[in-house]
Amino acid sequence: MQKSRILNIILASVILVLLFIGKDSESPAESIKGFFSKARSVDTSEIGHTKRSLGVRNLVFPEPAMVIGSYDKDGKANIMTAAWFGVANSRPFKVAVSLRPATYSYHCIMENMAFTVNVPDASLVSYVKFAGKYSGRDMNKFDETGLTAIKSEYVNAPYVKEFPIVLECKVTEYHDLGSHRQFIGEVVDSKIDESLLDEEGKVNMDLFDPIIYGQGKYYSGLELIENIVEIVPEKVE
Amino acid sequence: MQKSRILNIILASVILVLLFIGKDSESPAESIKGFFSKARSVDTSEIGHTKRSLGVRNLVFPEPAMVIGSYDKDGKANIMTAAWFGVANSRPFKVAVSLRPATYSYHCIMENMAFTVNVPDASLVSYVKFAGKYSGRDMNKFDETGLTAIKSEYVNAPYVKEFPIVLECKVTEYHDLGSHRQFIGEVVDSKIDESLLDEEGKVNMDLFDPIIYGQGKYYSGLELIENIVEIVPEKVE
Numbered sequence: 001m002q003k004s005r006i007l008n009i010i011l012a013s014v015i016l017v018l019l020f021i022g023k024d025s026e027s028p029a030e031s032i033k034g035f036f037s038k039a040r041s042v043d044t045s046e047i048g049h050t051k052r053s054l055g056v057r058n059l060v061f062p063e064p065a066m067v068i069g070s071y072d073k074d075g076k077a078n079i080m081t082a083a084w085f086g087v088a089n090s091r092p093f094k095v096a097v098s099l100r101p102a103t104y105s106y107h108c109i110m111e112n113m114a115f116t117v118n119v120p121d122a123s124l125v126s127y128v129k130f131a132g133k134y135s136g137r138d139m140n141k142f143d144e145t146g147l148t149a150i151k152s153e154y155v156n157a158p159y160v161k162e163f164p165i166v167l168e169c170k171v172t173e174y175h176d177l178g179s180h181r182q183f184i185g186e187v188v189d190s191k192i193d194e195s196l197l198d199e200e201g202k203v204n205m206d207l208f209d210p211i212i213y214g215q216g217k218y219y220s221g222l223e224l225i226e227n228i229v230e231i232v233p234e235k236v237e
Numbered sequence: 238m239q240k241s242r243i244l245n246i247i248l249a250s251v252i253l254v255l256l257f258i259g260k261d262s263e264s265p266a267e268s269i270k271g272f273f274s275k276a277r278s279v280d281t282s283e284i285g286h287t288k289r290s291l292g293v294r295n296l297v298f299p300e301p302a303m304v305i306g307s308y309d310k311d312g313k314a315n316i317m318t319a320a321w322f323g324v325a326n327s328r329p330f331k332v333a334v335s336l337r338p339a340t341y342s343y344h345c346i347m348e349n350m351a352f353t354v355n356v357p358d359a360s361l362v363s364y365v366k367f368a369g370k371y372s373g374r375d376m377n378k379f380d381e382t383g384l385t386a387i388k389s390e391y392v393n394a395p396y397v398k399e400f401p402i403v404l405e406c407k408v409t410e411y412h413d414l415g416s417h418r419q420f421i422g423e424v425v426d427s428k429i430d431e432s433l434l435d436e437e438g439k440v441n442m443d444l445f446d447p448i449i450y451g452q453g454k455y456y457s458g459l460e461l462i463e464n465i466v467e468i469v470p471e472k473v474e
Contacts, residue, residue: 049398051428053390054440056330059402059427061356061447062299062459063324086323087300088335089414093293096333096419098325119298122462130468144470153290161286165296175412177326177421182333184414190296191288203291205452210298212449212459215442221460222299222449225359231367233381 065128065213068097069116069149069158070108072136077149077158079118079141080105081132083213084180093187095169098180104136109171109183114155117185119165122209122220127162129218154188164193164208302365302450305334306353306386306395307345309373314386314395316355316378317342318369320450321417330424332406335417341373346408346420351392354422356402359446359457364399366455391425401430401445 063083070078084098095117099106109115120128127145134141142149148161152168159166169185176182198204212219300320307315321335332354336343346352357365364382371378379386385398389405396403406422413419435441449456 049385050431051398051403052431052434052438054427054429056424057427058324058327058330058424059356059404059429059440060301060324060332060354061402061442061445062301062449064297064299084324084326086325086333087295087297087321088323088333088419089321089417090295090337091416093295094414095297096323096325100327117297119296125462126466126468129465130470134470139470145468161288165298166288167296172414173412175410175421177331179328180326182325184412184419187293187295190291190294192291192296194287194289197289201289203296203452205298205454208298210451211462212299214447215440217442218462218465219459220462221458222451222456223458225362225448225455225457228366228455229363231363231382233367233371233376 061214062219063213065120065132065211065218066097067118067120067128067131067160067163068099068105068109069118069160070105070114071112071157072104072108073111076136076140077142078104078108078136079131079147079160080136081128084182085117088184094172095167095185095187096182097185098177098182100180106181108136112156113171114152114157115169115171115183115185116152116155116157116159117167117169117187118160118163119167120211121164122211124163125211125218125220128211152189159191164196166191298451299456300450302357302369302448302455303334304355304357304365304368304397304400305336305342305346306355306389306397307342307351308349308394309341309345310348313373313377314379315341315345315373316368316384316395316397317373318365321419322354325421331409332404332422332424333419334422335414335419337417343418345373349393350408351389351394352406352408352420352422353389353392353394353396354404354406354424355397355400356404357448358401359448361400362448362455362457365448389426396428401433403428 064085066082066085067079068082072078082097086096088094088096131141149158150161152159155168155170167187168189169187171183172186174181174183196207209220301322303319303322304316305319309315319334323333325331325333368378386395387398389396392405392407404424405426406424408420409423411418411420433444446457
């Protein structure tokens with residue numbers, strides 16, 4: 001309490017000083033932009049920003065690591081990990097996930113035109129890696145891992161009880177893009193573990209430690225970027 | 238940071254102890270599985286894994302924050318930030334990005350059937366936020382920010398010199414999914430800043446501090462998850 005009051009006083013002082021300095025420049029926007037241009041030019045001279053072409057190569061970073069749930073034609077629950085995933089539409093809310101025909105999940109999804117997206121936290125990384133390495137054609141991945149398959153409420157696909165966030169999706173269309181078929185899933189229900197809700201029942205993502213994937217490796221430990229300096233436009237046409 | 242390191246050390250110690258105990262059990266696979274089942278059941282009893290349905294809601298986490306470059310019909314370079322993005326196909330390598338018709342970039346991309354994906358690092362977060370907040374219809378975002386637009390080598394779209402990773406994309410198809418049009422871009426060239434190459438000229442992503450987006454906030458500070466315990470299947474069918 002004491003500490004935050006002192007911080008507030010310091011912050012207020014800094015703002016006052018900056019406002020005073022700002023009076024010399026053309027506009028507050030200019031002074032903010034000036035700061036940025038300077039920071040940028042230092043960076044530029046330091047590292048030069050020389051780009052090297054690597055040909056066609058996946059340099060996307062970060063990628064998600066989503067665990068996709070589906071039933072096969074006999075009702076066996078299956079999961080696989082997919083990084084070729086993203087949000088595709090807001091209204092209605094749709095996601096896209098791309099799978100190769102060689103995967104078991106591809107055929108399961110085609111069978112039921114439904115899947116779940118199970119969002120892992122860092123404690124689940126071994127399961128995420130496992131589900132991405134082996135095929136459900138050869139085994140029951142729930143039996144192997146001890147994870148629990150729960151039948152979705154609204155679609156014919158299982159979700160993983162132990163995963164903190166679940167999206168139930170029905171396939172509305174798909175696109176063959178080459179090696180992969182891109183499934184578009186309309187989200188018909190979103191579920192969250194109560195451990196990620198605060199006392200008032202609101203989602204608190206600060207309690208969530210997601211897995212980030214990239215270039216074959218798994219990462220966690222996100223830290224919020226605070227005090228992002230706002231760039232204010234001045235030459236609006 | 239400190240806390241997660243301590244947690245890692247504790248986790249590593251627990252794994253070592255369990256591996257030692259595991260020598261009495263039937264197989265290494267059994268002991269690893271046993272560890273996981275135990276860890277899982279502890280988690281389960283602690284937080285119960287009770288899910289709450291929130292209806293249809295975007296709980297995807299993480300999301301990317303990619304800066305999409307394009308030219309308008311007069312050749313003015315524009316950028317916008319897109320989180321509705323993901324890899325869509327491996328061979329040929331394609332990405333998907335979804336934009337609303339209300340955005341200026343939507344029309345720029347339709348004009349040239351080309352765009353760039355500029356992958357930001359954490360030092361660029363103010364630009365990422367700026368490019369996502371304002372429309373290129375009202376201003377030249379490169380003039381406003383001091384960023385440098387470079388004409389792509391292979392497609393008619395600009396990339397941002399200061400961004401460390403660039404994908405040049407030509408639109409091969411698009412899909413209207415509701416509020417958004419999903420553009421499929423085939424990557425025809427990938428470029429990386431030489432600052433992300435090691436002494437032998439190989440990509441070293443450990444030098445890269447990407448921006449992660451989620452639920453309206455920006456994050457950075459990824460830490461590699463090391464020593465992932467392998468789950469070995471034993472009931473292969």
